[in-house]
Amino acid sequence: MHCYVCAETGVDSEAIAICIVCGMAVCKDHLIRADVDMWEGGYPFPPHKLKKKLPRVLCKECYSALVKQEQ
Ligand SMILES: [Zn+2]
Ligand SMILES: [Zn+2]
Numbered sequence: 001m002h003c004y005v006c007a008e009t010g011v012d013s014e015a016i017a018i019c020i021v022c023g024m025a026v027c028k029d030h031l032i033r034a035d036v037d038m039w040e041g042g043y044p045f046p047p048h049k050l051k052k053k054l055p056r057v058l059c060k061e062c063y064s065a066l067v068k069q070e071q
Pocket of ligand 1: 003004005006007013026027028029030
């Protein structure tokens with residue numbers, strides 16, 4: 001599978017992860033691993049806070065939409 005972001009700019013690089021939000025395949029330059037413990041919109045997790053934050057892979061677009069705006 002190829003990185004979606006790179007493919008859009010004509011670059012052929014191999015994707016190593018999938019954004020859990022939009023499902024886009026991304027290479028190491030376009031993924032962001034973020035520790036996210038709260039999700040809007042009813043992400044299927046138990047309502048109580050987990051003791052450990054879960055690292056999740058996001059693409060840069062989803063990261064700025066979901067994580068950055070909370071800060
Ligand atoms: Zn890429
Ligand atoms: Zn995404």
